[in-house]
Amino acid sequence: MTCAGKKTTIADSSGNITNVSEIGDLSFSRASIEDTTYGPDEWQTFCPGLIDGGSVDITLNYDSADASNNRFVTLFLSGVPDTYTITFPDATTLEFSGFVMTAGLAQSIGDLIQRTFTVKIDGKTIPVFSELTP
Numbered sequence: 546m547t548c549a550g551k552k553t554t555i556a557d558s559s560g561n562i563t564n565v566s567e568i569g570d571l572s573f574s575r576a577s578i579e580d581t582t583y584g585p586d587e588w589q590t591f592c593p594g595l596i597d598g599g600s601v602d603i604t605l606n607y608d609s610a611d612a613s614n615n616r617f618v619t620l621f622l623s624g625v626p627d628t629y630t631i632t633f634p635d636a637t638t639l640e641f642s643g644f645v646m647t648a649g650l651a652q653s654i655g656d657l658i659q660r661t662f663t664v665k666i667d668g669k670t671i672p673v674f675s676e677l678t679p
Contacts, residue, residue, distance in 0.1 A: 551634070552634040553568060553631065553632065553633050553634060554631070554632045555568055555603065555629060555630070555631050555632075556629065556630045556632070557613075557616060557620075557627045557628065557629055558627050558628050559613070559616060560613065561613065562603070562605070562613045562614070562616075562617075563605075563608075563611055563613045563614070564605045564606040564607075564608055564611055564613075564614060565603060565604070565605055566604050566605065566606050566657075566659065567602070567603070567604040568601065568602075568603055568604075568631060569601055569602030569603070569604075570602075571599065571601060571631075571639065572599050573596055573597065573598055573599055573672075574596070574597050574599065575593050575594060575595070575596050575597075576593075576594030576595050576596075576597070577591040577592070577593065577594055578591060578592050578593070578594040579591055580592045596668070597668070598641065598643075598665075598666030598667070598668050598672055599666055600643075600646060600663050600664060600665045600666060601629075601631075601643070601663070601664045601666070602661065602662070602663050603617075603661070603662045603663075603664065604659050604660070604661050605617075605659060605660045605661075605662070606657050606658075606659055607650070607652075607657070607658035607659055607660050614660060617645055617648065617660070617662045618648055620644065620645040621645040621646075621647075621648040621662070624644060625644065626642050626643060626644040626667050626669065627642070627643070627644070628640065628641070628642050628670075629641055629642075629643060629664060636675075637674065637675045637676045638673075638674075638675040639672060639673070639674050639675075640672065640673045640675075641666045641670070641672035641673075642666070642667050642668075642669050642670045643664040643665050643666045643667050644664065644665055644667055645662055645663070645664055645665075646663045646664065646665040647661070647662065647663040648660070648661075648662055649661040649662070
């Protein structure tokens with residue numbers, strides 16, 4: 546079992562993203578569709594709906610000269626989706642397609658300047674966990 550995530554990496558189609566200080570929670574969700582019918586029961590009933598891949602928040606330590614960091618800004622401005630791979634310390638991976646939905650810049654006194662980006666998993670290709678691939 547791997548507890549520390551320090552060796553986790555994230556890459557886009559051009560290579561590893563550097564200066565990553567945080568990769569946010571990955572949380573998929575499934576919609577529920579009400580399928581209640583007339584009858585004597587007093588309970589609503591539901592069936593599973595579509596899956597939303599959610600989004601991934603990525604925080605980078607700001608470096609205006611870092612090409613991998615600047616790719617996020619370029620992708621945000623273009624709206625073009627890319628393929629991302631998160632590699633965990635035990636070598637399992639999550640690969641997904643998504644577009645940069647938000648781009649931010651935080652600067653506090655006495656701390657690192659950081660860039661924050663949110664990548665929306667677009668669902669155009671189903672995200673693949675390597676641990677689930679036979």
